[in-house]
Amino acid sequence: xxxxxxxxxxxxxxxxxxxxxxxxxxxxxxxxxxxxxxxxxxxxxxxxxxxxxxxxxxxxxxxxxxxxxxxxxxxxxxxxxxxxxxxxxxxxxxxxxxxxxxxxxxxxxxxxxxxxxxxxxxxxxxxxxxxxxxxxxxxxxxxxxxxxxxxxxxxxxxxxxxxxxxxxxxxxxxxxxxxxxxxxxxxxxxxxxxxxxxxxxxxxxxxxxxxxxxxxxxxxxxxxxxxxxxxxxxxxxxxxxxxxxxxxxxxxxxxxxxxxxxxxxxxxxxxxxxxxxxxxxxxxxxxxxxxxxxxxxxxxxxxxxxxxxxxxxxxxxxxxxxxxxxxxxxxxxxxxxxxxxxxxxxxxxxxxxxxxxxxxxxxxxxxxxxxxxxxxxxxxxxxxxxxxxxxxxxxxxxxxxxxxxxxxxxxxxxxxxxxxxxxxxxxxxxxxxxxxxxxxxxxxxxxxxxxxxxxxxxxxxxxxxxxxxxxxxxxxxxxxxxxxxxxxxxxxxxxxxxxxxxxx
Ligand code: NAD
Numbered sequence: 001x002x003x004x005x006x007x008x009x010x011x012x013x014x015x016x017x018x019x020x021x022x023x024x025x026x027x028x029x030x031x032x033x034x035x036x037x038x039x040x041x042x043x044x045x046x047x048x049x050x051x052x053x054x055x056x057x058x059x060x061x062x063x064x065x066x067x068x069x070x071x072x073x074x075x076x077x078x079x080x081x082x083x084x085x086x087x088x089x090x091x092x093x094x095x096x097x098x099x100x101x102x103x104x105x106x107x108x109x110x111x112x113x114x115x116x117x118x119x120x121x122x123x124x125x126x127x128x129x130x131x132x133x134x135x136x137x138x139x140x141x142x143x144x145x146x147x148x149x150x151x152x153x154x155x156x157x158x159x160x161x162x163x164x165x166x167x168x169x170x171x172x173x174x175x176x177x178x179x180x181x182x183x184x185x186x187x188x189x190x191x192x193x194x195x196x197x198x199x200x201x202x203x204x205x206x207x208x209x210x211x212x213x214x215x216x217x218x219x220x221x222x223x224x225x226x227x228x229x230x231x232x233x234x235x236x237x238x239x240x241x242x243x244x245x246x247x248x249x250x251x252x253x254x255x256x257x258x259x260x261x262x263x264x265x266x267x268x269x270x271x272x273x274x275x276x277x278x279x280x281x282x283x284x285x286x287x288x289x290x291x292x293x294x295x296x297x298x299x300x301x302x303x304x305x306x307x308x309x310x311x312x313x314x315x316x317x318x319x320x321x322x323x324x325x326x327x328x329x330x331x332x333x334x335x336x337x338x339x340x341x342x343x344x345x346x347x348x349x350x351x352x353x354x355x356x357x358x359x360x361x362x363x364x365x366x367x368x369x370x371x372x373x374x375x376x377x378x379x380x381x382x383x384x385x386x387x388x389x390x391x392x393x394x395x396x397x398x399x400x401x402x403x404x405x406x407x408x409x410x411x412x413x414x415x416x417x418x419x420x421x422x423x424x425x426x427x428x429x430x431x432x433x434x435x436x437x438x439x440x441x442x443x444x445x446x447x448x449x450x451x452x453x454x455x456x457x458x459x460x461x462x463x464x465x466x467x468x469x470x471x472x473x474x475x476x477x478x479x480x481x482x483x484x485x486x487x488x489x490x491x492x493x494x495x496x497x498x499x500x501x502x503x504x
Pocket of ligand 1: 258460
């Protein structure tokens, strides 16, 4: 089936074995612009078990040839993909804003993260892939090298439609795996554009297969397919834990990047203007729909009043609107289900007797009624045990919690089941390091908000946020490779390790 390139509501297929094909069942689903629900970006193949079967078969057939392709040549494909992403950055950013809603500057940043990852992984293609280690025996060499896992499944959320797929696909492909990719059902078109670019960059047929569809259909079929040796998942804790249980039963490898309940700690000596800038960007950037979003502000009582006043003023000035409008600060939320969920947390906060300072309602004036807009919402007098301080809301809702001192703030910050990103604002270097040593999260920032990861460093969380894996940085390859240890004995006689050591 021909793959349309114009941005119009056309029907798009799955990429299987190098061909774009309709779903075997013939069903489709739509992707809508969250700023204007009547705008349909396209009709997408609703993949099922049958399509996953086809995609996995294509991947199994293609993987050995890709593995035998020298790594620097595999890296060349990624480098070319990076250049194509760069050439099309503006167009892809605009498409992303229409499909996912984030403001254009942020969408361009999301594409840039994909470009960065492509270039970084291309560079890794000529880096060491193992270790040469001395043997305890004479005339014997030992080394250990990374090898691909085989066929891997990548399942991604909608909030970073380009960056997160690139975080998974680039290292998985560089390592020599074949991939079956199931993107989020809210952002299939950006995923299709990425797959097209990788194909255009020279990826052989079947090495990357893309199946669009729903989580409990295509997603679940991918997770449980016996030929898929590893699953890389980013998404909610609920789905992640379900996937981990399935993978546990089937004995396959799984890496999880799940939610967060991230906090910014504001010490009594903090630069308050800087902290307010950070809270605004961390809390309401991407409409609060980042796994690292700053959803709790834990503020020393000594500066609470001052901080809150400044923040409230700034939140009141945030402009809601279509992300393509340069005047917009905060875009829509992804879909109407999420809009209802965010509002239900406002009701929970009120019932828990947190004090609503601003927002707390769906925005419906003028053109906003056409999309999924929620007013930037600020609660104060929030206690650590309240649900709005414990559960991930994934929207423009931020809670202010008072703290007695920095030690109390650290205790509150650590008191959730998540452990992704925490930030501390202080002018005192000793206090900053004191906090860094005690904060329980995979990522810690000092004098910067909880968002803003760079691709050359490990990314991931502790506690309920993940299962010990890290994406990005050189650690990205851990997720997508096995180790093979090789011993070569050229002594011409039987040498027994631990027994003949020191002889001859
Ligand atoms: P989600 O868990 O609903 O969906 C994520 C993906 O999983 C989608 O592609 C979906 O189709 C698929 N899926 C759903 N049910 C499935 C099933 N039973 N089997 C297999 N696949 C299934 O999450 P979402 O709403 O798309 O994204 C928001 C969540 O993602 C938030 O919790 C956020 O914190 C998290 N997130 C985490 C990170 C991180 O790196 N830690 C980054 C971004 C987003």
